[in-house]
Amino acid sequence: MDKGRRLAFDYGDVRIGVAVSDPEGIVASPRDFIENVASKDDVAFIRSLRELMEEVQPIYVVIGLPLHLHGGTSAKSESVRAFAGLVAQITDAKIFFVDERLSTVNAAASLRAAGKSAKTSKGLIDSASAATILEAALMAEKSQGQPSPLHFGDTS
Numbered sequence: 001m002d003k004g005r006r007l008a009f010d011y012g013d014v015r016i017g018v019a020v021s022d023p024e025g026i027v028a029s030p031r032d033f034i035e036n037v038a039s040k041d042d043v044a045f046i047r048s049l050r051e052l053m054e055e056v057q058p059i060y061v062v063i064g065l066p067l068h069l070h071g072g073t074s075a076k077s078e079s080v081r082a083f084a085g086l087v088a089q090i091t092d093a094k095i096f097f098v099d100e101r102l103s104t105v106n107a108a109a110s111l112r113a114a115g116k117s118a119k120t121s122k123g124l125i126d127s128a129s130a131a132t133i134l135e136a137a138l139m140a141e142k143s144q145g146q147p148s149p150l151h152f153g154d155t156s
Contacts, residue, residue, distance in 0.1 A: 001025050001141060004059035007052070008134035009087070010100065010126050011063060011080045012036060017126030019134040020056055025141065028134035030127035046090070053091045060093050062137040062147055064100030064129070084152050095152035098133050098140075 003023055010017035018031040034052070037045050063084050066076040084095050137147035 002059055005056050006060055006062065006134060006137065006147070007056050007058035007093075008062040008098075008130045008137065009064065009083070010130040010133055011083045012126055013079070015126045016083075017128070017130035018052070019127055019130035020058075021134060021138060025138055028131040028138060030124070030131040033126045046086070049087065049090050053093075058091070058093045060147060061087055061091060061095045062098050062134055063087070063095060064133040065097035065150065066100055088152055096137065096146070096148040097150040097152070098137050098148045099150075100129070100133055 001024070004025075005023055006021040006025060006028075008017075008019040008028065010019075014036055015033040016036050017033050019028050020031055021028050034045075034048055063080060065080055066074045080097075084097070088095055141147045
């Protein structure tokens with residue numbers, strides 16, 4: 001595996017969960033989420049994304065792609081692809097999509113197991129979900145040599 005940090009996003013209409021790996025690509029750690037204010041303040045939103053990219057300098061970016069349980073794309077998939085297009089304008093890092101089905105459910109279960117209530121974990125769940133997405137990408141990278149068969153620009 002290449003050395004360098006990886007970055008993951010769990011895109012949501014209100015909050016965008018963020019997770020970052022260590023330079024060896026072993027551990028995915030949740031970070032503070034980003035308020036999704038793109039429609040209200042594009043300049044501040046883009047600035048916060050740029051600052052994150054400059055800080056992390058990811059070797060790749062993973063974005064959770066919401067799919068239906070049967071595997072087909074959802075209406076939310078188009079919003080995620082638009083967000084990926086924005087990220088692509090900010091970084092030269094390759095962008096991969098990872099199937100995010102059940103990532104929020106798994107993140108919520110993990111937080112409950114850690115003793116966090118739904119009310120207190122509302123802000124944590126998005127970034128915990130991003131960490132789940134990044135963990136899936138890291139496992140795929142270790143076994144397949146890349147984080148996902150789907151990368152930005154794929155029509156699948």
